[in-house]
Amino acid sequence: DIQMTQSPTSLSASVGERITITCRASQTINSYLNWYQQNPGKAPKLLIYAASSLQSGVPSRFSGSGSGTDFTLTISSLQPEDFAAYYCQQTYITPWTFGQGTKVDIK
Amino acid sequence: QVQLVQSGAEVKKPGSSVKVSCKASGGTFSSYTISWVRQAPGQGLEWMGGIMPIFGTPNYAQRFQGRVTITTDEFTSTIYMELSSLRSEDTAVYYCARALLTVTGEYCFDYWGQGTLVTVSS
Numbered sequence: 001d002i003q004m005t006q007s008p009t010s011l012s013a014s015v016g017e018r019i020t021i022t023c024r025a026s027q028t029i030n031s032y033l034n035w036y037q038q039n040p041g042k043a044p045k046l047l048i049y050a051a052s053s054l055q056s057g058v059p060s061r062f063s064g065s066g067s068g069t070d071f072t073l074t075i076s077s078l079q080p081e082d083f084a085a086y087y088c089q090q091t092y093i094t095p096w097t098f099g100q101g102t103k104v105d106i107k
Numbered sequence: 108q109v110q111l112v113q114s115g116a117e118v119k120k121p122g123s124s125v126k127v128s129c130k131a132s133g134g135t136f137s138s139y140t141i142s143w144v145r146q147a148p149g150q151g152l153e154w155m156g157g158i159m160p161i162f163g164t165p166n167y168a169q170r171f172q173g174r175v176t177i178t179t180d181e182f183t184s185t186i187y188m189e190l191s192s193l194r195s196e197d198t199a200v201y202y203c204a205r206a207l208l209t210v211t212g213e214y215c216f217d218y219w220g221q222g223t224l225v226t227v228s229s
Contacts, residue, residue: 001169031211031213032213032214034213034215034216036152036216038152043202043204043219043220043221043222044152044202044204044216044219045219046215046216046217049207049209049213049215049217050209050211050213050215053209053211055215055217087151087152089152089154089215089216091206091213091214091215094154094157094166094168095154095168095169095170096142096154096157096214097154098151098152098153098154099151100151101151101152
């Protein structure tokens with residue numbers, strides 16, 4: 001199975017800050033990488049697909065980059081509604097695996 | 108607008124089975140892949156398997172092989188996930204999600220059900 005490793009596992013930030021979350025795959029996955037946001041008690045929400053494509057309706061402060069094994073999710077200016085957990089996922093080969101998650105909370 | 112509506116919470120005994128449903132509306136049911144993802148309390152997301160109704164052949168994660176069965180009912184646009192030989196570690200929220208094939212050939216989960224809590228306890 002492809003292992004997905006996110007870092008950091010948690011981070012504290014302030015409204016307006018720029019943050020970056022990284023995701024590393026244990027083998028190349030080309031651009032088969034998605035990012036999701038999850039709020040407590042809710043289903044995940046797709047933010048970014050194919051490493052860098054913004055899902056319809058998602059604010060432009062979210063962006064993704066990378067290919068191969070190393071990927072990043074950037075939030076350019078944190079808003080109050082962005083404090084949540086974030087997961088990367090590879091869909092290069094089954095089983096489609098997720099990173100362990102990054103929890104973003106208020107500093 | 109695609110909607111996935113799941114069945115309600117379940118409490119099961121160890122060793123028993125649970126069958127969770129996911130009713131789809133909107134879109135073309137027969138043309139997209141549905142996956143099941145679970146999340147244990149306080150933990151991350153885990154893909155269990157998926158099925159494309161038009162082919163009817165499921166694809167399961169190895170660690171669930173032999174315990175999980177995903178089926179579909181095209182007449183009611185419903186997908187089912189049955190997990191057998193339940194143990195306490197199977198206590199989790201189970202989600203169905205639509206796996207969309209993008210124009211560039213990648214899959215992503217663009218619509219999710221609301222989740223079904225399955226509690227395994229004696």
